Amino acid sequence: MESGESGVIFDIQRFSIHDGPGIRTTVFLKGCPLGCVWCHNPESKAGEPEIAYYAEKCALCAACVGLCPSRCHEMAGGAHVFRREGCARCGRCAQGCHAGAMALIGREITAGEAIAEVLKDEVFYSHSGGGLTLSGGEPFFQGAFALALLRLAKERNLHACAETCGAVPWETLRRAAEFTDIFLYDVKETSAERHRACTGAANGAILSNLEKLDAHGARIVLRCPIVPGLNDREDHFAALGALAGRLRGVERVDIEPYHPLGLSKAAAIGKPQLYEGRSLTGKDVSAEWARKVERHTDKPVAVS
Ligand code: SF4
Ligand code: SF4
Ligand code: SF4
Missing domain, CATH: 3.30.70.20 (Alpha-Beta Plaits)
Structure with missing residues (x-):
């Protein structure tokens, strides 16, 4: 039944090198409970095609x-x-x-069909330490489908990463942890008030899920989008560093500088973005953001 579990995806991207270790195939699932004003994948937010x-x-x-x-x-x-x-x-x-x-x-696909696609590049995974990554949207928005994909990946000895915004039931993440090698966990805002303003939701459950995953023994990379004028603040950088330093399972912090690619994608689906920044972030600026986080943690901080 697991391989027959179906869900809606909007892309399968082969040869990804930024979604976990090695060469990976990233399956993008549709649907997301958050509404980030800068969303880089606005075509992923709705659960349906x-x-x-x-x-x-x-x-x-x-x-x-x-x-x-x-x-x-x-x-x-x-x-x-x-x-x-x-x-x-x-x-x-x-x-x-x-x-x-x-x-x-968006198209419907069974977990078995998706994993068969992913297995086409198996030879590259074994040489590079890569595998499957689930992304979105929020992959666990389609909880049963995401869990079926991860379980099948493990049955076929694939290394599995899962990106998550954390705004999902803890029970789903707990079950996912059985089959997931590394969680790529978004922390978009450390201030509760700013998180609500920028994503439409509170960050309490997200941070609590992160703590629980850490206590559960999961391996975690923190993914932190930094958006000029919204969260490029000293107190946020300091809080990110402190969070990374405190959680044992956090192996690295990835700073993800804002890019404006979401704007044209949002226009194409008739849902304009609220944040309309059109500039790419300079390398020197993002390196400085990384240094500001580094000052507050002994964990590595990278710009992705
Ligand atoms: S615009 Fe018309 S043809 Fe195109 S998807 Fe919508 S209903 Fe179908
Ligand atoms: S969590 Fe990701 S997909 Fe969801 S709204 Fe935010 S940026 Fe977009
Ligand atoms: S009119 Fe434009 S949108 Fe319609 S089928 Fe021709 S190229 Fe495509």
Whole structure:
């Protein structure tokens, strides 16, 4: 039954080198309980498939007009007009759009099918120490599916990492710990008030789950997105360092500098971002952030 457990994913990325040790295949699951104002994967937030429109790719061929049962597409004055309201996410326009301007983001897949995809690169994992990584969204938003993937990975001797924002039931994380070699655990804000303002949720349960995972003996990498003007504060850097130093299972802190890639992805699905910073963070700035955390911990701090 485990291999037949199904869920919704939006990507399987081969040859990832930033999602855990070695060469990895990252499976991105849809759905997330948080609403980070800077979200780098806005197409992952909804649990179900959704339709994206990349206007800059549109070749004005009009093929989508006749394909849509909901009349969402129209050619008007030589321009393509897409009306998202009424879209039933059937994916017909995406299938018929050869320019790649329409895309259905998300597809259902069984755990067995996903692991079969991951196993195609098994030879690279054994040479590099890599394996499977679950990402999202929040992978444990689809708890049963994520657990099935991790269990199957372990049955096939795959090294398994799981990214998590921590806003999931403790029982799910406890069960995941049986099959997960390393948790890549997000800490977005150490201030409760700022966490609520930036993600729409309190951080109490997230930090409590982190403490429990640590007490459970899990290996943990803290992943800390730093967003200029929102959490690049001295008190946050100090609190991150103190947290990493205190938790025995934390092996490293990864500073993840903000990048604006989420903006165009959010526009494509018709859900604009609240945080609209368009600049990439300079290497010198992110190195300085890392140094500020390092001052408060004996654990390694890296910029990813
Ligand atoms: S099918 Fe694609 S390229 Fe053609 S008009 Fe529609 S969105 Fe544009
Ligand atoms: S996904 Fe289906 S309903 Fe939505 S715009 Fe495309 S063809 Fe129309
Ligand atoms: S936890 Fe990740 S996927 Fe969820 S809203 Fe935040 S950045 Fe986006």
